[in-house]
Amino acid sequence: MGNGETRVRGLAARAGGWSARHRWAAVGIWVLFVVLAMGLGSAAGRVDVKNSEQMKGETHTAARIIEDAGIDEPSSETVLIQAKDAGLKATDAEFRAAVTAVVEAVEGTGQVTDVVTPYETETISKDGRSALVQFDMRGEAETAGERVEPVLNAVEKVQKEHGSLRIEQIGGASMMKTFDDAFGDDFQKAEYSAVPVALGILLIAFGALVAALLPVLLAITAIMATMGLMGVVSHVVPMTDAANSVMLLVGMAVGVDYCLFYLRREREEREAGRDPRTALRIAAATSGRAIVVSGITVCVAMAGMLFTGIAEFEAMGLASLMVVAVAMVGSVTVLPALLSLLGERVEKGRLPFLRRRRNGGSGESRFWTAVLRGVLAKPVLSVVVAAGALLAVAAPALGMKTQNLTLDQEFGDSLPIVQTYNRVNEAFPGGSEPAEVVVKADDINAPEVKAALADFRERAISSGASRGPVEIKLHDAQNIAFVYVPLVGGSDQDTAGASLEKLRDEVRPATLGEVDGVEAPITGQVAGNKDFNDQLVGSVVPVFAFVVVFAFLLMLLSFRSLTIAVTSIVLNLLSVGAAYGILVAVFQHGWGASLVGAEGVGAIITWLPLFLFVILFGLSMDYHVFVVSRIREARLRGRTTKDAIQHGVVTTAGVVTSAAVIMVAVFAIFGTLSMQSMKQMGVGLAAAVLIDATIIRGVLLPAVMALLGERNWYLPTWLNRLPDLTHDESSEAVAAASGQGETQPLRV
Template structure:
């Protein structure tokens, strides 16, 4: 008998179970240790962004110029003006307090820089935080924040607040660590609790979580080890946890439930394990390959952070698949029926009662769907198209600092006050000028002309700050733009700067480069890159998913159905994102508010992740339907059997995924909320409307055409499994959790 890859791996692991288990433990420990020793190489500023922003960062890196973290202290009074001695005394006191920390440099008084608001009630004390890079600046900023807070405490009749790159960076760093820790410690117990309900036994519930976490730990070490070649990021770690826990638990759940089902059917332990390896093991393998292929599409974006997320996800999925196909069958072989140890009596009885006929809820749904498939298709399809409709209004943007942080945040309030008093100042555009001779008269005149022309546009305003690095022949020019930073006004100012002001002045000097960077420029360039890469990524993922389904099931109908249904679930998720996070409908229910836009990277990221993950259910369910059809059942009976027999595991897997993703929807940053809620909604829709209604109704309508493969496609590689499954003896009890429509299978049926 020729075994498929998954079945062969499972058989080997069962025969060499000690080698498989201890080999896995050694692999996890070594990967984690070596990764920790090696450390992670993070993406640099020059890699992080495309376009002119990347070029500007590279010029500064090559020149050895570290861009200091700029900070400001806002001094504001409702009654006093900057000309009043009492106001000036507070400004001087704040400056002295900041200087006394020894953590600052380039302190500039508002009376020198003219950083005083038009109504004279606000002034900005400007300085930089000491540190050779932003990371060190973040470490130094707490002392400065404390000093400013003491001045505020002494002058409660005025506003004395600090805001800048270092203080914002510290908030994000601290919050990211807190959120990541909270997500990890919340998601794991949630998954464990759901599995306990699903299995009704402690050992069976713990097994998938332990394997998923060990896969995540090992993958983290592997990503760190390889980060010298492909740099990583904090976002990649978050995504790796998110996807690793979800797929790791799901893969083990699929495998374990099938093994338990075969044992309940009366098969001996060895045969039950072999059947699970040949069926669920193969579904895990196909699903894992699909996720890997989908994630590989993110490399086409050309954006380093996306590539880091893609690589980290690929590594954790491969590791989870490897663990599910090797160490899991070895552990099941060791444990045998002891995997049911630690039964919770009430939960165990409840699970058996509900699974005896495929689940009461699923039976109630499936019966009318199979009786009237056309009506079910129209109703469910209409519902999903209705949910997807708001997608047509979706506006994507790099969310501003104010949009990212939760309402009521002190930094957001300070930033808003600064922006109101000094429009554009919190996020000015920076022109990085590289010349043959930065001190040449022609270059100096060009810089003067630039300042004049920039102010004359009416789209920018002063003060314009010029910093010259003569030894490197580089200068930086900071120009405040009108607008909020990511609105149409700021974009128009950036366009004028890049297409008119810079070419007409700085670039008129031969041999000069002058890329424009800053937060507005970064948002614009990122969106441009994203827009340009959407079609290639979508095409790549859809095409490869289609081909993989075609080769896995040797069926044109199943491949087309898989792609269309996945696109529907993604569209519904997009519509919900736009409705909640852009328009604010129902946003208060999840502790947020509509911010007028969806984070620019979220739609593409969701598409890639969802197209991979939703194949979990599709492969698992359709594999069971095909298995039943190949055993001799006609298509509609096979569909009924396949849906009912997988209902419990699909429900459990979906609840786990939704719970894990929903945890990320509770985090502080808006982009994490959007990602978590988008994934949770899409998986919920996929596991209910798609798998419970549309899939069976569409397959019922197609009938025997589900299994059609044109002759001209016979050249495709055959990835379907043909391993015979031994029949159950007539005296054996019916499998727990199965509903066998139209009688038992023929005893001589083969898969």
């Protein structure tokens, strides 16, 4: 290596240089890494989050007691028998005959156990028109959905024989099967369609099949390697299916983006007349460095999820962090090797109907050149208009209401089982989602314990928390009792939550709480939602603080500018705020909801704001780092700040637009899914990325930087002691190091 080459510093530049010189070794190491990661993951197997690890609070305590006792709670099912005619009552002979027919039908399948009639459990509605037959599915609850079909068919047959009655089944197993049949393929379709969508957009962007395939292949191999690593890591931090889906989403987005940044810069330099070797070295020293800075920033943002204390979020954060790290490493190591191996063949498979655009090798966008001319001519007006528009879009977020969506909010009323759920809740408030008190005692049959259980049952109803019936199931061998309390409020979460608080704060202390040695955590759907919300709300401040502070420090160290660090945080928060505003407007207020095939459900699902903040803050940094790196590079080459802004934005506009279109398209796929929560996530992500790549990066960022002028590069003297992580070189400096020029880089 010549003496000049040693001047090109930085991890990305060195990695790219080594990779280009040892291309077969670099490709071989990458392939070996992917194969080893997948092999180790397959051998280790994936450990999933246990119920007892899902959350903190009483829900966690109850799950731990059940788990430690070795009790496998079965999947419970209910058959609603309801008279269509107000004159027909549950005590009439015809109604009783239907109850008997249902009991015989479900028992005849051999799939159920512990069948009880409404006459035994007193599960008859106040108006006498509705009653419940209850039973448990045999076998494990997790797989009950696979065995419930014969039972559903048996109940349906009884319905056909009793036209004057409504006979419908609902429960964990039947809902699992119904939703799997209706929506089970949704995620798979979304995940599979992301690849062809990304490939199609890249084909348009590059106009050549080989160039378009490279980013997609690298993203896929990064995802495959991460899947393997997730299996290994899950033995320390258990994983979930949701973490896998989010990892695929993030992996495809950043994997393609990073390669796109690198590949476009390499092509641009070759079009400008550089030889392939120099073009690669320039791409490594410039775009490669931007990828490393961006990747580390995204990883830091994803790490914020580890501070939630919620196992699902911790798994999603770690999985996302890993796929970003793997994609980043692959982009700055194996991609230069592949480009070196392919050379001009990267242009193979050129599509005849896509004319390759050349602008003298500048790579400048005519559209953004025109936009930038106006922005830089009137930066104050541009800031006022753009910031004002975004603040107006963000304004609805001030009234954001979050809650866990009910079944009809999540899926609408298109599925019959959702209507059954509503009918059960109307006739038996809270009956479909009762609170479950897990009572653990030294001796569950001790007189004082039995008296406390009886007292709890009586007070649960007299306090107004439940209308009954309160059911108690004893597990003598384990000294545990399960108490099922239908909550007043049913599917009305606010009322049901108030009923839960009565049980926890008033009824329990006065009854079970009076007996020494008794544990009685209250769990169930409503309790789980409350504990989840409490945990989430408590983690908002530490997560926000961690992500913002560390992103700020990374920007400060990477650009050696206090101004750039501050503006990057402010602009990112503005794009996140705008995304929140759109979510609230569409899904809470229902403005334009029909345009995205959604309904205004009156609330945003609880977990989404924090999840979106972490994901968007990370992904927004992608574009910010890439654009600002190009501006700073132009400034290092001696351009004025205004010229550097113009050059930096217009030369990156094409690649940022392509990257954003891919992200928007991939995220928008999730907006087409049937579940409202997935629609909210898809629309929120797609809208935020679109705003970020256009208004923020194309208008606000250049306008703000133009107003700041030389103050963009301000670093207080007392901060000069900070580590210098700039390690960048202008393209001229790299070319000079390769013997193609003599321009020296300007240190700012």
